Amino acid sequence: MPSPSPSTEIRRARPLLGTLVEIRVDAAGPQAPLHAAVDAAFAAVEHVHRLMSFHEAGSDVSALNREALYRPVRVDAQTWKVLAAARHLSQLSEGAFDIAIGARLQDWGYLPPGPGLIPSEGNWTDIELLQDSRVRFHRPLRIDLGGIAKGYAVDCAIAVLREAGIEAALVNAGGDLRVLGSPQQVQLRHPQNPAFSAHALSLCDEALATSANYYSRRACASGEVSPLLDPRSRQPWLGAASVSVRAADCMRADALTKVVLFAAPEVADRVLEACDAQAYVQNPLEAAA
Amino acid sequence: MSYSSRLVYLPVAALSVCAPAQALVYMSVEDAQKLTFGEEALTPLALLLSPEQSAAIEKDAGVKVFAGSLRAWKANDGYFFVDAVIGKHDLITYAVALGADGKVRRIEVLEYREAYGGDVRNPRWLAQFKGKQHGDEVQIGEGIQNVSGATLSCEHLTDGIRRLLATYAIAIAQH
Numbered sequence: 001m002p003s004p005s006p007s008t009e010i011r012r013a014r015p016l017l018g019t020l021v022e023i024r025v026d027a028a029g030p031q032a033p034l035h036a037a038v039d040a041a042f043a044a045v046e047h048v049h050r051l052m053s054f055h056e057a058g059s060d061v062s063a064l065n066r067e068a069l070y071r072p073v074r075v076d077a078q079t080w081k082v083l084a085a086a087r088h089l090s091q092l093s094e095g096a097f098d099i100a101i102g103a104r105l106q107d108w109g110y111l112p113p114g115p116g117l118i119p120s121e122g123n124w125t126d127i128e129l130l131q132d133s134r135v136r137f138h139r140p141l142r143i144d145l146g147g148i149a150k151g152y153a154v155d156c157a158i159a160v161l162r163e164a165g166i167e168a169a170l171v172n173a174g175g176d177l178r179v180l181g182s183p184q185q186v187q188l189r190h191p192q193n194p195a196f197s198a199h200a201l202s203l204c205d206e207a208l209a210t211s212a213n214y215y216s217r218r219a220c221a222s223g224e225v226s227p228l229l230d231p232r233s234r235q236p237w238l239g240a241a242s243v244s245v246r247a248a249d250c251m252r253a254d255a256l257t258k259v260v261l262f263a264a265p266e267v268a269d270r271v272l273e274a275c276d277a278q279a280y281v282q283n284p285l286e287a288a289a
Numbered sequence: 290m291s292y293s294s295r296l297v298y299l300p301v302a303a304l305s306v307c308a309p310a311q312a313l314v315y316m317s318v319e320d321a322q323k324l325t326f327g328e329e330a331l332t333p334l335a336l337l338l339s340p341e342q343s344a345a346i347e348k349d350a351g352v353k354v355f356a357g358s359l360r361a362w363k364a365n366d367g368y369f370f371v372d373a374v375i376g377k378h379d380l381i382t383y384a385v386a387l388g389a390d391g392k393v394r395r396i397e398v399l400e401y402r403e404a405y406g407g408d409v410r411n412p413r414w415l416a417q418f419k420g421k422q423h424g425d426e427v428q429i430g431e432g433i434q435n436v437s438g439a440t441l442s443c444e445h446l447t448d449g450i451r452r453l454l455a456t457y458a459i460a461i462a463q464h
Contacts, residue, residue, distance in 0.1 A: 013398035015446045272295035284301045
């Protein structure tokens with residue numbers, strides 16, 4: 001009688017979405033189908049990258065930024081889903097989460113320049129979602145899905161792995177991650193010394209995303225900046241804290257980190273409640289005070 | 290400091306519940322080759338770049354060519370490359386497989402080593418990996434943890450891939 005095959009772990013990584021995306025699966029049986037499932041999960045992430053990258057000329061995001069001010073632009077159903085979720089979170093958070101921040105991120109050098117300069121006053125209320133997955137902008141603006149698409153891509157990868165019959169997996173896109181199946185320990189980086197961890201959480205069929213700027217602050221012509229941008233004041237967030245959000249799915253966890261950073265605490269609390277999510281704030285300055 | 294049901298302010302603990310500084314091996318060169326080309330035996334290719342070729346590659350890819358880090362193989366219907374890139378906080382070894390048409394068939398990260406604080410370029414930090422074979426387990430600490438933190442950009446890795454594709458175009462495809 002054949003003995004039950006031992007469980008094997010496959011852990012692979014690829015550069016996608018501007019970061020390193022890691023997929024880890026744990027399953028019994030031969031390796032080839034596991035690798036095939038991981039390949040399919042990476043393909044799902046690549047697909048999201050192609051649709052929603054600001055950098056790629058052929059993406060839905062680039063098409064919207066080029067043309068949606070002049071005519072309605074039809075987007076893929078997946079892009080539509082992310083845009084609708086973004087809009088919902090903007091509404092709930094009274095604009096503390098906003099995807100219409102691309103022009104300012106271009107000014108600061110976090111996104112590639114061009115075409116042309118546009119005023120950066122447009123916001124999420126100027127993005128109209130029409131019938132049949134069409135989108136129209138009512139003021140000049142550029143969207144960037146960098147604050148939500150990474151989480152969505154993680155969700156897509158998890159869905160592919162689940163459909164492939166995998167019961168235990170973890171997908172981590174540069175710190176935005178989701179666990180499929182049994183509990184896994186996740187470390188939170190220390191906000192002042194990210195080479196160390198300050199806390200550990202156990203996640204089971206849940207997602208966790210973190211925003212902090214220890215890796216990304218830099219100087220530019222207008223002073224010190226960070227890709228974490230307060231959509232209402234249009235100022236960079238230069239705080240020392242790190243915000244992690246735990247939610248059922250990674251798309252919302254990803255976007256909610258920005259809500260916690262930029263909304264008033266009572267608003268953030270209400271939005272987290274509405275999304276059944278939990279936020280963890282590590283603030284070294286407050287702790288020292 | 291406020292507390293509410295949904296917003297928890299964590300005390301910023303003394304460093305290190307456990308250090309997540311990572312050094313991990315995702316895949317060996319051999320496994321990455323097998324995943325792309327099956328059991329076929331690949332032929333190592335000596336890639337000695339002339340100064341002119343190096344200059345052309347740098348011009349084409351917009352990134353500096355480092356001598357010696359690139360290894361290449363030829364398959365019946367494609368090529369396989371292994372290269373390493375050094376970023377601000379990490380050192381990444383990666384593989385790129387190309388089809389006979391020069392199109393990318395697979396990109397796979399083989400090894401990832403993280404050293405926050407600029408240590409990556411420190412010769413002493415690098416020296417610990419000298420003589421390590423690809424596939425050797427190099428790990429810091431017990432078991433590799435899952436880490437959530439701010440996104441680490443891997444621009445240098447995409448630069449490396451661009452350089453590698455330029456190398457193929459200039460040093461292989463044109464010959």
